[in-house]
Amino acid sequence: MTTLLSFVLARLLLLVVEVGVLLAFGAWVFQVPVRGSMLDLAVLCVLGSLAFSALGLLVASRAQTIEAVSA
Numbered sequence: 001m002t003t004l005l006s007f008v009l010a011r012l013l014l015l016v017v018e019v020g021v022l023l024a025f026g027a028w029v030f031q032v033p034v035r036g037s038m039l040d041l042a043v044l045c046v047l048g049s050l051a052f053s054a055l056g057l058l059v060a061s062r063a064q065t066i067e068a069v070s071a
Helices: 002-029 038-062 066-070
Strands: none
Touching: 002 038
């Protein structure tokens, strides 16, 4: 359980950095305004990250060999 929790928390920590860099880059280089609620964006990003992490864990748990995961 601890390993799974550390995997999810590491993903969420990286998510904060990735989204922050992308938003800052878009606003700085392309002058794209950030409109809407930051809370909505944060909730959407967290839900997406959890969904794709769950999908990755599902694929990893069902595969019998490493080759099957990458195929």
